[in-house]
Amino acid sequence: MRCRKCKDRAVLEIPRHHTAFCKPCLSDFICAQAERAVTEEKMFTKTDRVLVAVSGGKDSLSLLDILRRLGYQADAFYVDLGIGEYSRQSKARVEQFTSARGIPLHVHELKEDEGAGINELADLVHRPTCSVCGTLKRYHFNRTAVELGYHVLATGHNLDDEASRLLGNVLHWQTEYLDKQGPTLPASMDGFAKKVKPLFRLAEREIAAYAIVNKIDYIVEECPNSKGAKMLLYKDILNRLESESPGTKQAFYWGFLAKQEAEAKTRPSMTENDRAVLHPCITCGQPTTAETCSYCKLMARAKTGPAA
Amino acid sequence: MKVLLNHPVREVDVKGPRRVKDLLKELNLLPETVLVVRGDDLVTEDDMLRDDDRIEIRPVMSGG
Numbered sequence: 001m002r003c004r005k006c007k008d009r010a011v012l013e014i015p016r017h018h019t020a021f022c023k024p025c026l027s028d029f030i031c032a033q034a035e036r037a038v039t040e041e042k043m044f045t046k047t048d049r050v051l052v053a054v055s056g057g058k059d060s061l062s063l064l065d066i067l068r069r070l071g072y073q074a075d076a077f078y079v080d081l082g083i084g085e086y087s088r089q090s091k092a093r094v095e096q097f098t099s100a101r102g103i104p105l106h107v108h109e110l111k112e113d114e115g116a117g118i119n120e121l122a123d124l125v126h127r128p129t130c131s132v133c134g135t136l137k138r139y140h141f142n143r144t145a146v147e148l149g150y151h152v153l154a155t156g157h158n159l160d161d162e163a164s165r166l167l168g169n170v171l172h173w174q175t176e177y178l179d180k181q182g183p184t185l186p187a188s189m190d191g192f193a194k195k196v197k198p199l200f201r202l203a204e205r206e207i208a209a210y211a212i213v214n215k216i217d218y219i220v221e222e223c224p225n226s227k228g229a230k231m232l233l234y235k236d237i238l239n240r241l242e243s244e245s246p247g248t249k250q251a252f253y254w255g256f257l258a259k260q261e262a263e264a265k266t267r268p269s270m271t272e273n274d275r276a277v278l279h280p281c282i283t284c285g286q287p288t289t290a291e292t293c294s295y296c297k298l299m300a301r302a303k304t305g306p307a308a
Numbered sequence: 309m310k311v312l313l314n315h316p317v318r319e320v321d322v323k324g325p326r327r328v329k330d331l332l333k334e335l336n337l338l339p340e341t342v343l344v345v346r347g348d349d350l351v352t353e354d355d356m357l358r359d360d361d362r363i364e365i366r367p368v369m370s371g372g
Contacts, residue, residue, distance in 0.1 A: 011352065058368075058370065208368040209350055239340040
C-alpha cells in the first residue's frame with residue numbers, strides 16, 4: 001500500500017477518509033487535524049498557556065507532543081491515583097516524556113493530599129472506583145488549571161471516546177449530559193477553567209499510530225479498574241459498525257455536534273445556563289450546583305465513613 | 309512467526325508467510341481495534357509477514 005500524498009510505503013490506512021499515509025505524512029495529517037480542531041472550535045491561541053492532563057497513555061502524551069510541535073505553550077499535569085504498579089509505570093512514562101523534552105510537569109499525589117489511593121477511597125465511600133476517579137480528576141484538573149493561571153485545560157479525549165460516550169448517553173436517554181459533550185466547554189464563571197478536547201477529530205487507532213511512529217513510549221496496559229467498563233463495550237460495538245461501514249463514528253459524533261450548533265442559536269448559552277445554577281462550594285469555593293461540591297462531599301464521607 | 313499479543317501479554321507461534329489481514333482474521337481480531345508492529349515499523353493489512361518475523365499486535369482501545 002502506498003501513501004496517497006507522496007507515494008512512499010504507507011504505514012496506516014484510514015478507510016473513513018479513503019486514504020493511507022507514510023510515517024511523515026501521517027504525522028502531518030494528525031497535526032493538521034488537531035490544529036483544525038483548535039482553531040475551528042476556538043479552543044486557544046499561541047499566546048495562551050495550556051495545561052494538558054496526562055495519564056501516560058497514548059492519547060494524552062500524543063496530544064502534548066502535537067501541541068508542542070504546533071508551537072503552543074503546553075505544560076503537563078498528572079494525577080497519581082496510587083493504583084500500585086499501574087500508577088508507578090504510567091507516572092514513569094510521563095516523567096520520562098516531559099523531562100526528555102523539557103516540558104514543565106505538575107503532579108498531584110492522591111496518597112499525599114487525600115491520604116489514600118483511588119481504590120481505598122472508593123472502598124471508604126462505597127462507590128464504584130471509576131465514578132470516584134472521575135470526580136477526583138475533574139476536580140483536580142479544574143482546580144490546578146485555575147490556581148496555576150492556565151487559560152485552558154486540554155484532555156486527550158478522541159473521536160472514539162466521544163462517540164462511545166454519546167452512545168452511552170443516548171442509550172440511557174441521559175439528555176442532561178448532552179450539552180457538555182462538545183469539544184470546548186467555556187470558563188463560564190470565576191473558578192471554572194475552559195476545557196477542550198483537541199483530538200476529537202481523530203480516531204484512537206490513528207493516535208496510537210502517531211505515538212508509535214514518533215516513538216512515544218506510552219503505557220499500553222489498561223487501567224486494572226477499567227476491566228468490564230461499559231465504555232469499552234460501547235467502543236467495541238462502534239468498532240464493529242466502523243469495520244462494516246467506515247465513517248460511522250465520525251458521522252455519529254460530528255453529526256451530533258452539527259445539530260447542537262444549529263440548535264444553539266435558539267437556546268440559552270452554556271455560560272448562561274451555568275451562571276444560573278452554579279455558585280461557590282461553601283467548603284472549597286469551586287463552582288457547584290449544590291451547597292457543597294461533589295469532591296468535598298466525597299472527602300467528608302471518606303473521613304467519617306458512608307452514611308447509613 | 310512469533311506474534312506478541314497484549315491484554316494479557318502472551319506470545320503465540322503462527323506459520324508464515326501470510327498477509328496481515330489474514331493473520332488478524334485467524335486471531336479473530338478486528339483491524340479497527342489493533343495496530344500491527346514489526347520492529348519499529350507499522351505494517352498495513354495488505355503487507356506480507358514472513359515466517360521468521362517477530363511482530364506485536366498492539367490494541368488501541370483505552371479508557372473506562
